Amino acid sequence: MSSACTDPNLDSPNHKDHVAYGSDKGCPAGHPVRIPALTFDIQYGVKGTAAGYYLSSDLVGKSASSMHGDAFVSWDVTTMNKRTKNCVLQRRTCDNNGYLK
Structure with a gap:
């Protein structure tokens, strides 16, 4: 990875x-x-086939599986450091409260 x-x-x-x-x-x-x-992980409810559905971020490939998102991080520093140590640096998936899934 x-x-x-x-x-x-x-x-x-x-x-x-x-x-x-x-x-x-x-x-x-x-x-x-x-x-x-x-x-x-975003799911869009649509009816019909996947043909013709694509995201505006992929006009060339016309894929419905890729998009761009921005994150503005404004966490409490202690909380952010805990998530970084326990989740990001250990390459673990955590829930919103910092607990491992």
Whole structure:
């Protein structure tokens, strides 16, 4: 499983070069900070066949399985650190209260 990693500056002039892909073994030396991944599982109720259904984020491939989402993190610092330690860094899936599923 690959993961996204960033350099310590967290941005670059073109907003792309600061990010690199890592692996299960970690991040590349030039991009040592792992970026937590969030997964949104959204289901749309539709009738009929999948033909003709696609998300606006995939006009070319016309897939109904990919979209972009933004997260604005404004958690209490203690709570966020607990989730990072117990869920993100250990690559575990946790519920909204930080408990393992």
